[in-house]
Amino acid sequence: MKKLQKLFDQNKAWVEKKLVKDEKVFETLSAGQSPKYLWIGCSDSRIPANEILGLEPGEVFVHRNVANLFPHTDFNCLSVLEYGINYLGIEHVIVCGHYGCGGVKAAMESSQLGLVDNWLRHIRDISANETKALEALSDPIEKYKKLVELNVVYQVLNVCHTTICQNAWANNKSLSVHGWVYDVSTGFLKDLDCCISSLEQVDKAYRTLEYKGQ
Ligand code: CO
Numbered sequence: 001m002k003k004l005q006k007l008f009d010q011n012k013a014w015v016e017k018k019l020v021k022d023e024k025v026f027e028t029l030s031a032g033q034s035p036k037y038l039w040i041g042c043s044d045s046r047i048p049a050n051e052i053l054g055l056e057p058g059e060v061f062v063h064r065n066v067a068n069l070f071p072h073t074d075f076n077c078l079s080v081l082e083y084g085i086n087y088l089g090i091e092h093v094i095v096c097g098h099y100g101c102g103g104v105k106a107a108m109e110s111s112q113l114g115l116v117d118n119w120l121r122h123i124r125d126i127s128a129n130e131t132k133a134l135e136a137l138s139d140p141i142e143k144y145k146k147l148v149e150l151n152v153v154y155q156v157l158n159v160c161h162t163t164i165c166q167n168a169w170a171n172n173k174s175l176s177v178h179g180w181v182y183d184v185s186t187g188f189l190k191d192l193d194c195c196i197s198s199l200e201q202v203d204k205a206y207r208t209l210e211y212k213g214q
Helices: 005-021 025-030 049-053 075-088 103-107 121-129 131-135 140-161 163-170
Strands: 035-043 060-065 092-099 176-183 189-191
Touching: 005 025, 025 189, 035 049, 049 060, 049 163, 060 075, 075 092, 092 140, 103 121, 103 140, 121 131, 121 140, 131 140, 140 163, 140 176
Parallel strands: 035 060, 035 092, 092 176
Antiparallel strands: 176 189
């Protein structure tokens, strides 16, 4: 049986480093978690949420999948969102895509990879809905970047259309859903300015609750 000894050694070194900084760190963490942020990002190995946000263990609840999708019928996504908002007290949901996303690229090409093509069908739907915006760009790299950004905006809307977010807003909980893009080539985050923070901002067609302000 092979053991990944190197990783265990690195883990030991990490524990020791943490304890030097704060000897009670694991004791504190074992008491529970109350992160304010939920990160919905891509599985891509170059984008570790805690690290790029400068956050410590316990500060960000994380859900990652190929191409940072949030299909409104996916119980994995829905469970994370509901648990995060209703039990952990998440106040900010961050959907973060990234330039150079292999999932988005695959959804732009006419070739099969396997099961993942069915998962990436969600991005092909966005592409089909947004032909005007995409065809306006002649540079294939710009088109690729645009689809990465559009995918984030669509997933932000998917999060906001859930009964989970709508109930949180109806109950006057503080909750904002943000859409960001990470640039693997620079390390910087970009805010797409598509943040939604109230039921009023949810398209009427998707409201499952009456908005009392209207
Ligand atoms: Co990706």
